[in-house]
Amino acid sequence: MDVKKYVIKQISIFSENRPGRLAAIAHALGEENVNILAFSIAEANGFGVVRALVDQPEKAYKKLSSIGFNVAFTDVIAVHMQDRPGGLYEIAKMLGDANINIEYSYAYSGKEGAVLILRVDQVVDAIEKISKSGATLIESSVFH
Amino acid sequence: MRCWEPRIEEMPTAELKEMQYKLLKSLVYRLYSFSPFYHDRMKEQNVHPDDIRELLDVRKLPFMFKRDLRDSYPDKIFTATQEELVRYHVSSGTTGKPTVVGYTQNDLNGWTTSLARALTSIGLGRGDVIQVSYGYGLFTGGLGLHYGAERIGATVLPTSVGNTERQIELMQDLGSTAIACTPSYLLHMGEVAEKMGLSIKKDTKLKAGILGAEPWTERMRTRMEEWLGIKAFDIYGTSELSGPMFTECTEQNGFHVWSDMALTEIIDPKTGEPVAPGENGELTITILQKEALPMIRYRIGDITSMDEDVCPCGRTHPRVQRIQGRVDDMLIIRGINVFPSQVEYALMAIPEVGQHFQIVVDRKGALDDMLVRVELNKESFSDKITDLMIIKERIEHKLRNALNVNADVELVEPGSLPRYEGKSKKVLDRRSL
Numbered sequence: 165m166d167v168k169k170y171v172i173k174q175i176s177i178f179s180e181n182r183p184g185r186l187a188a189i190a191h192a193l194g195e196e197n198v199n200i201l202a203f204s205i206a207e208a209n210g211f212g213v214v215r216a217l218v219d220q221p222e223k224a225y226k227k228l229s230s231i232g233f234n235v236a237f238t239d240v241i242a243v244h245m246q247d248r249p250g251g252l253y254e255i256a257k258m259l260g261d262a263n264i265n266i267e268y269s270y271a272y273s274g275k276e277g278a279v280l281i282l283r284v285d286q287v288v289d290a291i292e293k294i295s296k297s298g299a300t301l302i303e304s305s306v307f308h
Numbered sequence: 309m310r311c312w313e314p315r316i317e318e319m320p321t322a323e324l325k326e327m328q329y330k331l332l333k334s335l336v337y338r339l340y341s342f343s344p345f346y347h348d349r350m351k352e353q354n355v356h357p358d359d360i361r362e363l364l365d366v367r368k369l370p371f372m373f374k375r376d377l378r379d380s381y382p383d384k385i386f387t388a389t390q391e392e393l394v395r396y397h398v399s400s401g402t403t404g405k406p407t408v409v410g411y412t413q414n415d416l417n418g419w420t421t422s423l424a425r426a427l428t429s430i431g432l433g434r435g436d437v438i439q440v441s442y443g444y445g446l447f448t449g450g451l452g453l454h455y456g457a458e459r460i461g462a463t464v465l466p467t468s469v470g471n472t473e474r475q476i477e478l479m480q481d482l483g484s485t486a487i488a489c490t491p492s493y494l495l496h497m498g499e500v501a502e503k504m505g506l507s508i509k510k511d512t513k514l515k516a517g518i519l520g521a522e523p524w525t526e527r528m529r530t531r532m533e534e535w536l537g538i539k540a541f542d543i544y545g546t547s548e549l550s551g552p553m554f555t556e557c558t559e560q561n562g563f564h565v566w567s568d569m570a571l572t573e574i575i576d577p578k579t580g581e582p583v584a585p586g587e588n589g590e591l592t593i594t595i596l597q598k599e600a601l602p603m604i605r606y607r608i609g610d611i612t613s614m615d616e617d618v619c620p621c622g623r624t625h626p627r628v629q630r631i632q633g634r635v636d637d638m639l640i641i642r643g644i645n646v647f648p649s650q651v652e653y654a655l656m657a658i659p660e661v662g663q664h665f666q667i668v669v670d671r672k673g674a675l676d677d678m679l680v681r682v683e684l685n686k687e688s689f690s691d692k693i694t695d696l697m698i699i700k701e702r703i704e705h706k707l708r709n710a711l712n713v714n715a716d717v718e719l720v721e722p723g724s725l726p727r728y729e730g731k732s733k734k735v736l737d738r739r740s741l
Contacts, residue, residue, distance in 0.1 A: 176691030178684060180720055206693045209700075210718040213691055232723045234684060238691040267692055283691070 167291045171239050172304040173221040174281070177214040178234035181207055189214055192231055198224045201307055202281060204270035215270070217242075217281065219308050239287050242307075244300035245271070245278040255280055255299060262293040274302075310622075312428040312460065313421070316568055317623045321616075324567050324624055329363040331596040332571060336360050336369070338387075339602065345376075345385045346604065366571060366594060371580065371605045374407070377548060382408040388600040398446040399547040409448075409547050410600040416455070418597055419550040422566055423456025426555035429564065429621065430516060430541050432486055434461035437513075439479055441489035441497075442521065444468045448551025449521055453488045462486075469493065472500045479512050488518040488543070488552075491528055498536050509537030518543050520552060523631055527656075529560075542630055546608055549595060554628070559620055562627030569597055572626055573605070574614050577635045578645065588613050588645075590635050591628065609635045611647060639669060639735060641676045644713045648734050651680060654710035660688035660699045664725045670738045678715045680707060683722045 179185040186205070193200060203216035218224045221237065228235045245251045252271070259266065259282075267283040279302060284290040294301055311317045319327070337357045339346035350356065353370040360368070376385070383390075393410040411419070432438065438457040442449030450468055457464045465484055467475050476497060479487070487494065494517050501508050508514055517532060520543035529540045544563045545552035549570070554563040565572045574589040575582055583589035591610045595603045610631045618624050633649040640646070648667060655665055661682040668679040682703065690696055700717050707715045 174691070176689075178689050178696075178719075178721060180724070208693050208697055211696065211720070213693060213696070215691060232721065234686055234689045234722055236689050236691060 165292070165295060167288050169303045169305065170241055170291045170301045171287060172217060172242055172281075172302075172307055174238045174240045174283070175216055175218060175221055175224050175228070176236045176238050177216070177228060179212050179214050181210050181212050186214065188231075189228065189233070192227050193218065193224055196220075196223055196227045198227070202270065202272040202279070204268075204281075206268065215268075217307050221308055238283060240281050240283050241287060241291060241294070242302040243280045243282065243294060244276075244302055245280050247273065247278040251278060252280070258294070258297045258299055262290075262297055264290045264293055309428055309433050309460075312425040316566075317425060317429075317564075317625065319624055321618065321624050325363050328567055328571055328596065331568065332363065332366060332594065333357070333360050335594070335596055335602055335604070339604065343385065343387050345380065363571075366573070366605065367582070369594075369604050371592070371607050372603055373607055374548075374609065377407040378405045381405055383410060386410050386600050387602060388412050393600055396446075397448045397451075397547055397551065407547065409550070411550070412599040415550065415598050415600055418569060419452060419553065420455045420459050422550070422553045422569055423452060423555075424459040425566060426543070426553070426564070427456055427460050427462070427518070429557035429623070430518070430539070430555055431558055432457075432460060432462055432516065436462040436485045437465055437483055438462045439465040439467055439475070439484040439487040439489075441467050441469055441475060441487055441493060442552075448545070448547050449488075452545070452551035452553075453518070457488075472497055473504060476501050476504060476506065476508075476512075479508075479514065480506070483513045485513050486516040486518060487514060490521050491517075491519040491524040491532070491540075492522060494519060494532060494536070494540075495528075498532075509535065514538050516541060518555060520544055523633075526630075544628070544631070548601075548603065548606060548608070549593065550598070556627075557619060557621040557623060561619075562615055562629045564619065564623050564625045565593075565628055567625045570595055572614060572628065574612070575607075576645070577607075577611075577638060578640065583613075586613055586615065588632060588647075591631075607635075611635060611638070611649075637735070639667070639678075639737070641669065641678050641711075641713045644711070646678070646711050646713060650710055651707065651715075654706050655682060655703070658703055658706060660685055661703065661719075662722065664727065666725050666734055666736060668736045668738065676739065678713065679718055680715050681718045681720050681725060683725055684719045686722060 199219045201217045206213045225235050243255055245255050269282050271280050340357045349370040355368045392412050394413050395411045397409050399407045440453045444450030454464055498508055517538050517540045532540045541556045543552050543555045554565050556563050571594040573592040575592050577590040591608050591612050593606050611633045612631050613629045614626050616626045633647040637648050638645055664683050666681040670677045703717045
């Protein structure tokens with residue numbers, strides 16, 4: 165199995181926790197015609213990390229770095245979920261049974277059903293376990 | 309030559325202190341009797357020369373501040389007449405009115421002797437060529453070093469400041485073995501030399517730098533020593549003391565303050581009480597032998613510590629460590645003295661953050677609250693909040709160890725903090741007292 169095609173490049177952006185920072189990020193991406201497919205914000209005391217899946221990660225990285233943001237690429241994986249009650253439970257149970265530890269996660273309602281984005285420690289290991297469990301992984305080509 | 313005046317420089321500590329006591333006693337009698345300024349000050353403090361019965365009684369005497377000199381501009385507290393003076397120097401006055409220092413011939417002799425001892429202690433003497441690249445003129449650096457270097461029989465090359473390419477040519481052609489200048493000027497010379505296709509390390513005979521008149525760090529010392537192939541020595545002085553007076557010896561561990569010329573105390577700038585041995589505090593000097601402008605307990609405003617143990621070089625005179633900061637920069641957080649330079653030093657040891665920082669002091673209820681804002685390095689950014697929290701906590705831990713007071717740390721975006729030249733502007737004090 166070619167695991168690489170399931171590895172998705174998320175961009176992570178360090179941001180101070182003050183008004184206007186998200187607008188600055190979104191404005192910059194809009195200017196570059198970069199489309200945001202999914203995103204989440206994690207906040208701590210005084211700062212936060214904005215995480216996003218975009219259609220053109222390299223372009224987004226370059227643009228945000230050039231205006232002074234601290235940006236990094238992070239490998240994540242995406243799992244297809246049934247868009248109905250109990251959908252999240254099925255996936256979560258499968259991950260638990262497979263002993264996959266989630267660093268963080270966020271979801272979005274995709275064009276062909278709901279999608280769970282996962283940040284895990286051992287990406288390759290997780291991809292193999294999830295495929296074996298019968299769940300559907302989404303290829304990175306769907307995003308970019 | 310090992311010592312310029314071994315009898316004094318290596319005098320047993322007890323004898324040295326006895327000598328200081330006698331000098332202090334006669335200074336206090338002289339000033340009480342002949343200086344209206346000191347007479348009034350001592351009266352105000354309710355202290356009489358007869359109260360000085362041992363060296364530690366110096367603590368009974370009133371302090372003197374820079375503002376006392378400014379207020380007496382130009383020469384109101386001189387204890388010599390103009391006919392007795394042979395020279396004036398005038399400080400630049402960047403932080404206020406200029407101050408004037410007058411010198412009798414004996415004052416100049418004392419200053420020159422101080423530097424003769426100092427230059428000898430770093431291994432210079434007859435046969436050396438000492439390039440003096442401090443400014444000559446109203447500033448004390450150039451002329452001070454000039455006479456000190458001549459006194460030890462070295463050959464002086466009085467280049468003063470500027471015209472750097474010519475300075476480097478002369479350094480090479482006349483074989484300068486030592487240079488006296490500011491550390492930043494020496495770094496500049498190194499760069500200019502390289503542009504000229506020369507290496508100070510390989511193409512000159514330079515072996516020593518006598519560097520001062522601005523703050524510098526151990527890190528700069530290491531860099532200059534490796535890059536330029538020299539030994540770099542700290543020199544200290546202020547115009548009020550005469551000018552540059554004291555240098556490190558070959559041990560490079562603090563500058564020797566000659567006890568027969570100056571009585572050194574390190575005090576808590578807030579309370580005026582002495583700090584524990586080895587602790588940081590404000591350098592306070594009583595100038596024991598000057599005729600025109602002696603000073604009692606002059607608070608220079610520089611923060612440092614002092615080591616009174618006998619130096620491995622054999623000299624018994626105390627060593628004062630490199631200047632850590634200025635009293636003007638000092639913050640008092642919950643009763644503890646904090647210097648921006650301490651924060652800077654602590655942050656230098658943390659690779660995850662850059663060197664720019666900002667200190668924000670506020671008051672929450674009755675308590676002072678200190679926040680240190682630091683820029684997170686690009687390489688250290690993680691998409692995981694937990695990683696970032698670990699970095700933040702590690703910095704807080706290091707700051708607490710360095711400052712003895714709790715400081716919150718805020719990680720900010722790179723390039724977001726204001727860039728300033730001076731340290732004091734790195735502090736935002738929002739307390740309304």
